[in-house]
Amino acid sequence: MGFFDKLKAGLDKTRKSFTEKIEQLVVGYATIDDEFLDDVEAVLLSADVGVHTTAKLMAEIKSGIKSKEIQAPEQLKPFLQTKISAILAEGATPDRLFAAQPPTVIMVVGINGVGKTTTIGKLGNYYREQGLKVMLAAGDTFRAAAIDQLEIWGQRTGAEVISQFEGSDPAAVAFDAVQSAKAQKADILIIDTAGRLHTKANLMEELKKIKRVISREIPDAPHETLLVLDATTGQNAINQARLFGEAAPVSGIVLTKLDGTAKGGVIVGLKAELHVPVKWIGVGEGINDLRPFVPEEFSRALFADK
Ligand SMILES: Nc1nc2c(ncn2[C@@H]2O[C@H](COP(=O)(O)OP(=O)(O)O)[C@@H](O)[C@H]2O)c(=O)[nH]1
Ligand SMILES: [Mg+2]
DSSP states (O other), X not given: OOHHHHHHHHTHHHHHHTHHHXXXXXXXXXXXXHHHHHHHHHHHHHTTSOHHHHHHHHHHHHHHHHTTSOOSXXXXXXXXXXXXXXXXXXXXXXXXXXXXXXXXXXXXXXXXXXXXXXXXXXXXXXXXXXXXXXXXXXXXXSOHHXXXXXXXXXXXXXXXXXXXXXXXXXXXXXXXXXXXXXXXXXXXXXXXXXXXXXXXXXXXXXXXXXXXXXXXXXXXXXXXXXXXXXXXXXXXXXXXXXHHHHHSOOOEEEEEOOXXXXXXXXXXXHHHHSSXXXXXXXXXXXXXXXXXXXXXXHHHHHSXXX
């Protein structure tokens, strides 16, 4: 299966909870009235696009009705598809940032279990396939298993992994890794971090410290701070984005587990409510199941006919 087909299949449940409900509504109403609009609002709210985005879309629908762009219920679906594509395409940025001088340093943050380490493995593979020299840093020292997991990805992708031992200082690991990446002329260094510590404040302090250490070695690094969010958590993903944004300015979002979730609509809310672009999407656990986010492709998959 190609990536688009996987994405489309992955969004099946989202489509059922959203696009198909809109289609059913359209069939159920002959004309546009307040009741129809209330039902549309309910569908949007249940689709995980969020309260603000729902309000925004409802305002657009109402002005579309006024301007006669929408004259009958069946015109709602194409109208929404256009508006949602536009939201997703706003501020779309390239999938990667390259430093003026290598290495480009990418720091990966997010809570436990969202898919950070897996994403790093896939990202490493993506860049390796482009002929770039990739290094990985095992900055999640909270659990030994997290270090082993990154080592395995290193073996699979042929990327060198810089690691210390369980419980060591993640900022020291990051320091070592930056030194090695410079000395060995790596093109890209991707740093894993812990998603859980004894307290939330500890975690945020640790991320700040890692950032400080990195930027002491390379002034404009990290060039990218990717926040990994799990699509299956729906609205909670938006709250996590707010929380992490306070500790480390996030430059891009990776939305994982879009395979088989009914909450894929959260991508629309993320885009509309936080001003951080979604840069990558994950549709499975395999090495090729991560791709740059292409808004047009996503909305095509979301609104596709079965
Ligand atoms: N279905 C699916 N599973 C994923 C995806 N990304 C990661 N996972 C799985 O999510 C689990 C947690 O991933 P991990 O990378 O260890 O998360 P971390 O704690 O943030 O480092 C693992 O079982 C991964 O295989 C994805 O896009 N789709
Ligand atoms: Mg991990």
